[in-house]
Amino acid sequence: MDNFDIFSSEKRSEIMSRIKGKNTKIEVSVRKWLYSMGCRYRKNSASILGRPDLSIKKYRIAIFVNGCFWHGHQCLGEKRPKTNVEFWSEKIRKNKERDKRIIESLESEGWLVINIWECELKKGKFDSRMNEVLQQINMRKMETSRKKGEVNDQDHLQ
Numbered sequence: 242m243d244n245f246d247i248f249s250s251e252k253r254s255e256i257m258s259r260i261k262g263k264n265t266k267i268e269v270s271v272r273k274w275l276y277s278m279g280c281r282y283r284k285n286s287a288s289i290l291g292r293p294d295l296s297i298k299k300y301r302i303a304i305f306v307n308g309c310f311w312h313g314h315q316c317l318g319e320k321r322p323k324t325n326v327e328f329w330s331e332k333i334r335k336n337k338e339r340d341k342r343i344i345e346s347l348e349s350e351g352w353l354v355i356n357i358w359e360c361e362l363k364k365g366k367f368d369s370r371m372n373e374v375l376q377q378i379n380m381r382k383m384e385t386s387r388k389k390g391e392v393n394d395q396d397h398l399q
Contacts, residue, residue, distance in 0.1 A: 267362050268294050268306045274371050280378060291343035293354075300381045301352045304374070305340075309359045313337045316360040353381045 272295065275282065282295040282304070289296050293303035309316050313333040322329045344354045355377055361370040 265306070265308070267308070267357075267359050270362065270367070271295070271304075271306050271357060271371070271374075274367075275375070275378075278375055280375070289352075290346055290350075291340075297378070300378070300385050301350075302355065302378060302381055303347050303352050304355045304357065306357045307340075307359065311336060312340055312358075314358050314360065316358065353377065 272282075272284070275295070280297070282297050284295060285292050286296045286298070289298070289303060291303070291305070294306045295304040296302065307314065311333070313336060321333070344356075347354050355374055357370065357374060360366075
């Protein structure tokens, strides 16, 4: 048992194993909102680098719904676990490096990458942030349509 942890290593392992990587509450909320606005997407597509939480291949849009803790978002400042500091610092640093590599690679291949942070979806912020996301999606649809020579932009807005 870690000197600073209130749980045994077995109990801590059990707790950590319950943390979900897919279908989190915020991810489900984002999906439902986008679907209700007419967006159709794929979930966790293995054929796209980084397995974005949502993707729209036709328009080359990758959406990542990130938990602030796991991806080291700036909203947390220097708040980190007080136990096993070295492990968590290294884990979060590697997550951030991986995220950066994936975003740069997708963008270099012409993908629009949208990151939605957990803190952006808190009470009072959800609709505002989601409307921004929808606007980004619609702009991308119009850009793609123009490149293909389609005339009526209104057909591609939600």
